[in-house]
Amino acid sequence: MSLLTKILIGLVALEHLYILWLEMFAWTTRGRKTFRSLPAELFEPTKSLAANQGLYNGFLAAGLIWSLLIQDPAWCINVAIFFLGCVIVAGVFGALTAQKSIFWVQAMPAIIALLVMLLL
Numbered sequence: 001m002s003l004l005t006k007i008l009i010g011l012v013a014l015e016h017l018y019i020l021w022l023e024m025f026a027w028t029t030r031g032r033k034t035f036r037s038l039p040a041e042l043f044e045p046t047k048s049l050a051a052n053q054g055l056y057n058g059f060l061a062a063g064l065i066w067s068l069l070i071q072d073p074a075w076c077i078n079v080a081i082f083f084l085g086c087v088i089v090a091g092v093f094g095a096l097t098a099q100k101s102i103f104w105v106q107a108m109p110a111i112i113a114l115l116v117m118l119l120l
Contacts (some may be wrong), residue, residue: 008113009064009080012087015109016061018101023054037099051118060087077117084114 022031027050028043043050063083070076091107 001073001080005080005113005117005120006068008109008116009011009068009084011049012084012109012113013061013064013068014066016057016087020054020061023050024059025054027051027054056090060090068081080117081114083111084110088114108112 022034027047031050032038032040033045037044050071060083061077063086067076067080067083070079087110088107091103091110094106095103097099
């Protein structure tokens with residue numbers, strides 16, 4: 001796996017660690033500023049739902065980080081493809097069901113990382 005691919009996968013993982021933090025620990029503070037389309041009165045009652053979503057983003061980040069630590073080249077690529085694919089599916093689904101910008105923020109970085117990995 002090329003250095004560029006590792007950097008891109010690392011950036012996608014960092015993004016999902018940020019989403020984990022935002023949804024699990026800062027939902028009622030920073031979350032209000034990030035998700036302006038939601039009415040302010042929904043943040044407190046949806047705190048546990050957001051934390052659950054944040055946990056799933058943490059699993060995505062963990063899988064991407066794991067892919068960077070695997071020594072076997074084939075397994076490294078296969079695990080990265082799987083977790084980047086999960087991020088892409090989550091981003092596309094989020095764009096279709098919640099907010100169109102999720103595609104650009106979540107899915108597109110993973111698509112770029114996947115394409116770079118497959119082309120190099």
